Amino acid sequence: MLASAASPPTAQPTPDPVLVGVCDFPGAYPFPPIGYGGIERWLWAVAIGARKAGAEVHLLGPQWRAELAADWTIRPTRLEDLTPGKRQARELRAAGYDLLAVGHEYPSLPAWRTMWETLGTEVAAFQHWPYFQHCPDAFDGQRSRLYCYSEEMCGRYAVHRPIPELALHLGLGENELPATEGTDLLWIGRIDAQKAPHLAIRAAQVLRRRLTIAGPVFDPSYVAEHRELFQSEYVTLAGEVAGKAKMHFLADANVVAYTCARGYIEAGAATFGEALRAGSPVAALAWRHGTCAQAALCANTGSIALVNPEAPDGAAAKALANSIEQATLLPARHVQEIGLARFDPVRHFRALSGNSC
Numbered sequence: 001m002l003a004s005a006a007s008p009p010t011a012q013p014t015p016d017p018v019l020v021g022v023c024d025f026p027g028a029y030p031f032p033p034i035g036y037g038g039i040e041r042w043l044w045a046v047a048i049g050a051r052k053a054g055a056e057v058h059l060l061g062p063q064w065r066a067e068l069a070a071d072w073t074i075r076p077t078r079l080e081d082l083t084p085g086k087r088q089a090r091e092l093r094a095a096g097y098d099l100l101a102v103g104h105e106y107p108s109l110p111a112w113r114t115m116w117e118t119l120g121t122e123v124a125a126f127q128h129w130p131y132f133q134h135c136p137d138a139f140d141g142q143r144s145r146l147y148c149y150s151e152e153m154c155g156r157y158a159v160h161r162p163i164p165e166l167a168l169h170l171g172l173g174e175n176e177l178p179a180t181e182g183t184d185l186l187w188i189g190r191i192d193a194q195k196a197p198h199l200a201i202r203a204a205q206v207l208r209r210r211l212t213i214a215g216p217v218f219d220p221s222y223v224a225e226h227r228e229l230f231q232s233e234y235v236t237l238a239g240e241v242a243g244k245a246k247m248h249f250l251a252d253a254n255v256v257a258y259t260c261a262r263g264y265i266e267a268g269a270a271t272f273g274e275a276l277r278a279g280s281p282v283a284a285l286a287w288r289h290g291t292c293a294q295a296a297l298c299a300n301t302g303s304i305a306l307v308n309p310e311a312p313d314g315a316a317a318k319a320l321a322n323s324i325e326q327a328t329l330l331p332a333r334h335v336q337e338i339g340l341a342r343f344d345p346v347r348h349f350r351a352l353s354g355n356s357c
Helices: 038-052 066-070 087-095 110-116 151-156 197-207 220-225 243-252 270-278 292-296 313-328 332-342 345-353
Strands: 019-023 056-060 073-075 099-103 122-126 144-148 185-188 211-214 235-239 255-258 282-286 302-306
Touching (some): 019 038, 038 056, 038 099, 038 122, 038 345, 144 345, 151 292, 185 197, 185 243, 197 211, 197 255, 211 243, 255 270, 255 313, 270 292, 282 313, 292 302
Parallel strands (some): 019 099, 056 073, 122 144, 185 211, 255 282, 282 302
């Protein structure tokens, strides 16, 4: 029977919010970190993006900062520590999670996987290390999904049906400042042979420009090997910076220089998102096609020096110097607008959530 014109419309049920669990793991950094920490910062970005997208978010695991409890739901348990059928496991299943965001190792960890398979939830992981070997059935591309930053990384993990997606990394108390044109160059990251900041120093010498190197020394022998470069008159060693100080370094940079060793495969590449969101264009050194630099940058946000890996350091430095000069011409405000959209936590979460969230 048709309803009369006077009949009120049928009320539509309001859908329950998506419930997302963001899992910690044993590591050197607290969650979220202040400063560095790749996967840790990515997990925090997922939590922020999920909440801004309207999802309910639980922080799972004992390593989340206690001070977050005033504003976040923290359940200090890890799946790998639970036994299916026991009380805590039943409570976790009863919560009804739609999606778990986890470090890339977990879908291949037997104890974690055993518990996860009882939950009926999807899982999203981002590949942050280029050498980890997953179980053959760790990811099916649907219920369990692996995301990779670059064409190169997708190729390395092709058997696991990887989904291309730029990684976003956020730290506690590290909100972006308004974009400024800046004056000097900045290199930021861990200081070791894989990251090869000595090439950025040589490029700064070519240009006779000041370069700040911000980051922790992971390999003192590497610094000792390039002692003369690190002691150059053009270089300021700032050490590890975090919080507001880090954001001032990023905002005040005229150009952020990105370097890596010839054989190093960059998996997560936090530098690109951090720099562009701050309004600093990036001049990147790449040794082959399909890298994170090419995935993250465009002509409006930076310049890439694609160098033959057989070329000597001097030639690579000159190519990077040319890219720095090109990147210098890009307006900081436009770079920041693009960066905030390209590396947006809500957009990133929606990409990770697939069709389920």
